[in-house]
Amino acid sequence: ETGVTQSPTHLIKTRGQQVTLRCSSQSGHNTVSWYQQALGQGPQFIFQYYREEENGRGNFPPRFSGLQFPNYSSELNVNALELDDSALYLCASSSLGGTSGRRDEQFFGPGTRLTVL
């Protein structure tokens, strides 16, 4: 089975710009979650998508938005970038409601390192 992939690996933007990050879920997974990890901190939950609908959100403002596509891949969009948005953005996929016995696991991608100048 293929793992979770994310693109791009690294990205540099300036304050006020908009950015789109992409994630391809692991084969057979129907749920994707996004996390923000600042330097030296644990990942912080942004939101989760299941069957193309957002079904859970952490403490992040509306300028953080997302999409999930019919093939279960996903995008994270951030508008009006701020310096504090500089972080590693992680995508994780899992198989809620699936037949896999491993539905308890979230599989994380390698992340996208975003730097806002």
Add this chain to the structure above:
Amino acid sequence: DAKTTQPTSMDCAEGRAANLPCNHSTISGNEYVYWYRQIHSQGPQYIIHGLKNNETNEMASLIITEDRKSSTLILPHATLRDTAVYYCIVRPYPISGGYQKVTFGTGTKLQVIP
């Protein structure tokens, strides 16, 4: 999700067992204990989870106290590749279509020493 407390850092000699403790005194009855680890510059990796019984898989063992207020992750023979940040998390078991939020703390930085 219940809050967890872990030591900030630990050292372990290569080949010895690494025992990583976690306190979760406010855990509720439907919450499981999960462990993930994050090797530098990579995404977190699932290790193991359990409810109240001890669990073992190819990576590690999980020992949960009878009152479920604490647990210990055991890496039986630590190698240099086990150097990572280890996160202990408690959360309800995911249900179909359910909320899958995972709340990470700052974890324990395990350094395996040659």
